[in-house]
Amino acid sequence: MLDVDCISVCYGQIRALRRVSLKVPRGSVVSLVGANGAGKSTLMMTIAGALRPTEGRIAFDGRPLPAGPHRVVAAGISLVPERRRLYANLTVRENLLMGAHLRRDREGIHADIDRLCGLFPILKERFSQYAGTLSGGEQQMVAIARGLMSRPALLLMDEPSLGLAPLITRQVFSIIADLRRQGTTILLAEQNAHQSLEISDYAYVLESGEVVLEGSGQVLLNDVRMQESYLGIRKKNGRPVR
Amino acid sequence: MEGLVLKLPLAFQTLVTGLAIGGIYALMAVGYSLIFSILNFSNFAYGMVIMLASFLGYFAMSGLGLGLGPALLCAMLGAALLSFLNERVAYSSLRRRRAPPLYFMISAMGTSIFLENMVYATIGSRYNAYPELFAVPTLNIFGASIGKMDLFAMVFSVLAISALTFFIHHTRLGIAIRGASYDASMAELNGVSLDWLIGTVFALAGLFAGLSGVFLGIKYMAYPNMGWITNKAYIAAVIGGLGSLPGAVAGGFLLGVLETFVSVYLSSTLRDVFSFSLLILFLVLMPSGLFGKTLEEKV
Numbered sequence: 001m002l003d004v005d006c007i008s009v010c011y012g013q014i015r016a017l018r019r020v021s022l023k024v025p026r027g028s029v030v031s032l033v034g035a036n037g038a039g040k041s042t043l044m045m046t047i048a049g050a051l052r053p054t055e056g057r058i059a060f061d062g063r064p065l066p067a068g069p070h071r072v073v074a075a076g077i078s079l080v081p082e083r084r085r086l087y088a089n090l091t092v093r094e095n096l097l098m099g100a101h102l103r104r105d106r107e108g109i110h111a112d113i114d115r116l117c118g119l120f121p122i123l124k125e126r127f128s129q130y131a132g133t134l135s136g137g138e139q140q141m142v143a144i145a146r147g148l149m150s151r152p153a154l155l156l157m158d159e160p161s162l163g164l165a166p167l168i169t170r171q172v173f174s175i176i177a178d179l180r181r182q183g184t185t186i187l188l189a190e191q192n193a194h195q196s197l198e199i200s201d202y203a204y205v206l207e208s209g210e211v212v213l214e215g216s217g218q219v220l221l222n223d224v225r226m227q228e229s230y231l232g233i234r235k236k237n238g239r240p241v242r
Numbered sequence: 243m244e245g246l247v248l249k250l251p252l253a254f255q256t257l258v259t260g261l262a263i264g265g266i267y268a269l270m271a272v273g274y275s276l277i278f279s280i281l282n283f284s285n286f287a288y289g290m291v292i293m294l295a296s297f298l299g300y301f302a303m304s305g306l307g308l309g310l311g312p313a314l315l316c317a318m319l320g321a322a323l324l325s326f327l328n329e330r331v332a333y334s335s336l337r338r339r340r341a342p343p344l345y346f347m348i349s350a351m352g353t354s355i356f357l358e359n360m361v362y363a364t365i366g367s368r369y370n371a372y373p374e375l376f377a378v379p380t381l382n383i384f385g386a387s388i389g390k391m392d393l394f395a396m397v398f399s400v401l402a403i404s405a406l407t408f409f410i411h412h413t414r415l416g417i418a419i420r421g422a423s424y425d426a427s428m429a430e431l432n433g434v435s436l437d438w439l440i441g442t443v444f445a446l447a448g449l450f451a452g453l454s455g456v457f458l459g460i461k462y463m464a465y466p467n468m469g470w471i472t473n474k475a476y477i478a479a480v481i482g483g484l485g486s487l488p489g490a491v492a493g494g495f496l497l498g499v500l501e502t503f504v505s506v507y508l509s510s511t512l513r514d515v516f517s518f519s520l521l522i523l524f525l526v527l528m529p530s531g532l533f534g535k536t537l538e539e540k541v
C-alpha cells in the first residue's frame with residue numbers, strides 16, 4: 001500500500017534520512033523503532049508530505065505521493081504527530097472537525113464523532129472544553145481521534161505513548177490493536193520498542209537516519225542486537241537478564 | 243450641582259461621537275487583526291486598501307450615481323479583490339520561502355508607498371466629498387445629536403462584526419482559520435490548503451476594509467493621505483491585543499471614545515498625540531493588549 005523507495009531527507013546541510021526504504025502492506029501494523037534523533041519523525045513528516053525527499057520515491061496505492069500535506073490527506077494518509085499538536089485555542093469538538101476538514105458529509109462526520117466518543121469516553125466528557133486545558137493523556141486521545149476523522153486508509157502515529165503514564169500507554173496500545181482489527185493500516189513510530197513490536201506485523205529499526213535492521217515483530221523481539229540496544233535486555237551467560 | 247447637570251449632556255454627546263468613530267476603528271481593526279492572526283505580522287498595506295475602498299465608494303456614488311447600498315457592495319468587493327491581490331503579489335512568495343516577519347513588514351511598507359503614490363499620480367491629492375445622503379443629516383437621541391450616517395455606520399459595523407464572529411466559530415472554514423492561526427502547518431496536515439485559506443482571510447479582511455473605507459470617506463472625504471486615520475486600526479488592534487477579534491472590537495471602541503474625550507476636554511490638536519502615546523504605552527507595558535494571547539501561546 002505504502003512503498004517508500006530509497007529516500008533521503010535533509011534539513012539544510014544535515015542529512016536526517018539516508019536511502020531509507022520500507023513497505024507498509026494493507027491491513028498491517030508496521031513499526032519504526034529507533035533512539036532519539038534516529039529520524040523517525042522526519043520519516044513520518046516526509047510520508048505526510050510536510051518534508052520533501054532529496055532523492056528516492058514514495059508511492060501510495062501504486063501512485064506517486066502527491067505534493068503538499070493537504071493533498072496527502074486527501075489521498076488517504078493521516079498523521080497523528082509527535083507531541084500531539086492539538087489546536088489549544090479550539091475545543092475538543094472543533095479539533096475533531098479540523099480532522100474532518102476535507103469531508104463534506106455532515107451526517108457521516110457526526111456519526112464518526114459519536115463512534116469515536118464511544119471509543120474514547122474522555123472525548124465526550126471534555127467535548128466543549130479547550131484542548132489546551134486537557135491533560136497529556138487526554139490530549140493524546142483527542143489527537144488520535146482527530147487523526148481518524150479523515151477516515152484514513154493509512155494512519156501514521158508518531159510516538160503516541162510519549163510522556164504518558166504506563167497505564168495510559170497500555171490503553172493507547174490497546175486502541176492501536178483495536179484499530180488494526182477494524183482494518184486500519186498503521187505505521188507506528190515508537191521508542192517504546194517492546195510494546196510496539198508486540199502488536200506489529202513487521203518492524204524497521206532506524207539508526208542515524210538509516211534502516212539497520214528489519215523483520216517481523218516476533219523475530220525482532222528475539223533478536224540479540226535489538227534486545228541489547230532497544231529492549232533493555234542484556235545477555236549474561238547466554239540467558240536474558242532484565 | 244448645577245454645573246454637573248449642565249456638563250452631563252456634553253459628556254454624553256462626547257461618548258456618542260466617540261462610539262461613532264470607534265465603530266469604524268473597530269471595523270478596520272478587525273480586518274487588520276484577522277490578517278495578523280494568520281500571518282503574524284502587521285500588514286501596513288491594509289490601510290491603503292481602506293483608502294482605495296474609500297475612493298471606490300466615492301466613484302460609485304459620485305461618478306456612477308449609485309446609492310449607498312450598491313456603493314458599499316462595490317467597495318467591499320473591490321477591496322476584497324485588492325486585499326487578495328496584495329497577498330498574492332507582496333507576500334505569497336515570501337511565505338513559500340518561509341521568510342521572517344521583518345521581510346513581510348518591509349514588503350507591506352513598499353506596497354503602501356507604491357499604492358499611495360499611485361493614487362497621487364493618477365487621481366490626484368484632492369479631497370473628494372461624498373454626496374450628501376440625508377436632507378437632515380442629524381438625529382437627536384436623549385439630548386445628544388448624532389449623524390444619521392454615523393448611526394447607520396455604527397449599527398452596520400456591529401452587524402458585520404457579529405456576522406464575522408458567527409462565521410469564525412460556526413463554519414468549517416471559520417474553524418480552519420482559527421486552527422491555522424494557532425498552528426498553520428498542523429492545519430495543512432489536516433487537509434487545509436494554506437494558499438487557499440490565506441487568500442480567503444485576505445479577501446475577508448478586504449470586505450471589512452471596503453466597509454470602513456466608505457464610512458470613513460463619508461465622514462472625512464476620500465483622499466490619498468488617509469493613512470493617518472487608517473493607522474488608528476493598528477493602534478486599536480494593539481490596544482485590544484493583536485490577532486484577537488474581540489480585542490480589536492474593544493480596542494476600536496475604546497480608542498474612539500478616549501480620543502474624542504481628549505479632543506473635547508483637552509484639545510483636538512492633542513488627539514493624535516494621545517493616540518500614538520497610547521500605542522507606545524501599550525507596546526512597552528502591555529504588548530499583548532487587553533485580550534491578546536500571551537507570547538508563549540503564539541509559538
Ligand SMILES: Nc1ncnc2c1ncn2[C@@H]1O[C@H](COP(=O)(O)OP(=O)(O)OP(=O)(O)O)[C@@H](O)[C@H]1O
Nearest residue numbers: 011014016034035036037038039040041042043191
Ligand atoms: N527542523 C529541523 N532542523 C534541523 N535538523 C532537524 C530538524 N528536525 C530534526 N532535525 C534533525 O534530524 C535528525 C532526526 O530527527 P527526528 O526528529 O526525525 O528524530 P526522531 O527519531 O523522531 O527522534 P525522537 O525520538 O527524539 O523524536 C536529528 O538529528 C535532528 O537533530
Ligand SMILES: [Mg+2]
Nearest residue numbers: 040041042082
Ligand atoms: Mg520524533
